[in-house]
Amino acid sequence: xxxxxxxxxxxHVQEGDSTNFTCSFPSSNFYALxxxxxxxxxxxxxLFVMTLNGDEKxxxxxxATLNTKEGYSYLYIKGSQPEDSATYLCAxxxxxxxxxxxxxxxxxxxxx
Amino acid sequence: SQTIHQWPATxxxxxxxxxxxxxxxxxxxxPNLYWYRQAAGRxxxxxxYSVGIGQISSEVPQNLSASRPQDRQFILSSKKxxxxxxxxxxxxxxxxLSNRGRTDTQYFGPGTRLTVL
Numbered sequence: 001x002x003x004x005x006x007x008x009x010x011x012h013v014q015e016g017d018s019t020n021f022t023c024s025f026p027s028s029n030f031y032a033l034x035x036x037x038x039x040x041x042x043x044x045x046x047l048f049v050m051t052l053n054g055d056e057k058x059x060x061x062x063x064a065t066l067n068t069k070e071g072y073s074y075l076y077i078k079g080s081q082p083e084d085s086a087t088y089l090c091a092x093x094x095x096x097x098x099x100x101x102x103x104x105x106x107x108x109x110x111x112x
Numbered sequence: 113s114q115t116i117h118q119w120p121a122t123x124x125x126x127x128x129x130x131x132x133x134x135x136x137x138x139x140x141x142x143p144n145l146y147w148y149r150q151a152a153g154r155x156x157x158x159x160x161y162s163v164g165i166g167q168i169s170s171e172v173p174q175n176l177s178a179s180r181p182q183d184r185q186f187i188l189s190s191k192k193x194x195x196x197x198x199x200x201x202x203x204x205x206x207x208x209l210s211n212r213g214r215t216d217t218q219y220f221g222p223g224t225r226l227t228v229l
Contacts, residue, residue, distance in 0.1 A: 031214040043116075104153075105155055
């Protein structure tokens with residue numbers, strides 16, 4: 001059974017701080033790693049899909065890296081803003097299809 | 113553009129009562145459709161997956177069922193709700209663009225908050 005883990009469970013930072021959190025997944029039979037952002041009262045929104053070891057993706061102040069050999073991905077937020085407050089989810093597809101296994105998420109709260 | 117609708121937005125039901133949650137997608141054809149549940153303090157758990165009309169894959173044994181009577185309609189049902197069925201239910205869709213779909217983005221609906229008392 002594919003197990004995707006995220007840490008920390010929650011994070012409180014001040015506006016302007018940079019932050020990062022981790023997604024861990026089995027390094028064997030890796031296919032892809034998805035990051036989603038889920039704001040309160042909204043639907044989860046796709047941020048990145050990463051497939052290659054060493055991949056780095058960027059979207060504004062948010063970036064992500066991927067290490068498939070050791071089985072982790074980092075999500076970085078530079079200069080956090082209150083609007084970055086959300087739950088950040090990572091997910092990896094099961095071996096036999098495009099069904100995603102999600103981590104429990106990291107809840108980020110940015111205080112102004 | 114594509115949109116996904118879910119209803120109702122919130123639902124409070126007694127234990128033992130039936131359930132029907134509906135999800136519809138507009139602006140795309142032959143999507144893959146998914147039902148997820150987020151229980152309190154836990155991540156998103158895939159419940160059902162469908163690649164076409166009448167084709168349902170169940171991921172977790174439970175007292176819920178799903179049906180896809182039309183291409184862009186996905187229904188989650190139960191004959192008798194349990195307390196453990198409480199949670200936030202999300203419907204999602206994707207279109208297969210990549211080999212085996214493993215990099216396909218999933219697009220989520222607004223969700224239904226179900227409380228079973």
